[in-house]
Amino acid sequence: MFHLIEDSKDLKELDQELLALDFVAVDTEFRRQGKDDIRLSLIQVSSGEETFIIDCILIGKYKGYCSFLSSNKVKKIFHSCREDLDALSSWTNEKVNNIFDTQLANEFLGGVYSIGYQDLVFKLFGVSIEKKETRSNWIKRPLKESQLNYAATDVQYLIKIYQSQLLELEETSKVIWIDQELENRQFDQTLSNTFEDKVIKKIKIGKDEEEDLLQALSKRVNRIAKDYKINSTMLLSKKSQRVFLRKVFKDGLDSALDDLKDWRKELLKPHFAELLTRLT
Incomplete structure (x- = not known):
């Protein structure tokens, strides 16, 4: 289940809700045709209890209503964040602060290098995630229900993964290591x-x-x-x-x-x- 955000008014209200949280899971869907040719389609956000899909194409020009992304108070949990950060910056022209990357955390805990989200979910929880919409056309509207469900699934397990990994990182005194590694990671x-x-x-x-x-x-x-x-x-x-x-x-x-x-x-x-x- 997810909530669609398709206009700036609803996005502004959502932004205020998200700013009150300690952490949120974030993923994106976009089209990239070159290093500097990237167009953001969707931002998926999960609070752990609710999932929101922000349709950046229907919203159009960014009006400053994703301040939760730049907030130092709210931790943003990604999986393999580099291209997500590029995509978000292409729309907001702002830096995302206070991030956590579950792919990187897996590596700090001795796991496989550059593991995919679906593989990590299966490894930790034994759950298989459908991959068939990975190569979808995320720019064309309207999006199919199967695309939206796929997009929502991409943030469904991130907070659960984060909480599990954080315990292990704290036990092994590696939290400061991952914080250092993620500093200015997009550069x-x-x-x-x-x-x-x-x-x-x-x-x-x-x-x-x-x-x-x-x-x-x-x-x-x-x-x-x-x-x-x-x-x-x-x-x-x-x-x-x-x-x-x-x-x-x-x-x-x-x-x-x-x-x-x-x-x-x-x-x-x-x-x-x-x-x-x-x-x-």
């Missing part, structure tokens, strides 16, 4: 790509030597990930390991570590002493 990939381009153009190292060092680095990353029960790709992916290594050669260990989130730096630095004697 991380762009910055990472820019950094990598600069490093690769400047570094000079023999291919065989680099591969030997990468193997040694990878073993240490896997060992640390196993010790702390987190996903090794999320800790430092193969691509990031190569960038990190080249940064060490170019500017030294401290400078390379400064490009990492604090939690990642704290885990990696103490374990790299032996390896890095070979690099410096």
Whole structure:
């Protein structure tokens, strides 16, 4: 069951209700045809008791009635938030604050890297979610009932997942780690790509030597990930390991570590002493 929000008046009233909550689940449906060509269709929001589907196309121009998204008081729970944040920004032109990502939390708890929402729901609750509307035309109106039901299901379990994951994150003292990782998450990939381009153009190292060092680095990353029960790709992916290594050669260990989130730096630095004697 869900409530459709199709005009600014109803959205304004809903926004005030959501601002009074501690957390909400959020998902989006959109069409993306390029990096900067994205059109938001729906925003799905669940309070845990009620689900709302905001039809951004029928509402039209954004008038400032989704302030719950930018609120630092209300935590927004997503699954794989990056493109959702892009889609929301394309309509509101505002930053979403105070977010939680269940996909990322799963990785901090040692789960599969980049797990899909449907797979995570099945893993935790044994519930299968229908996927057939995933590739629907979300721009065409009117939307089919099956599309709306699918969209509503995408937020149905998010709060339950969040509550379960939060308990585990608190027990393992990882809450601050995920908060650091999510800070300005929508900008991380762009910055990472820019950094990598600069490093690769400047570094000079023999291919065989680099591969030997990468193997040694990878073993240490896997060992640390196993010790702390987190996903090794999320800790430092193969691509990031190569960038990190080249940064060490170019500017030294401290400078390379400064490009990492604090939690990642704290885990990696103490374990790299032996390896890095070979690099410096």
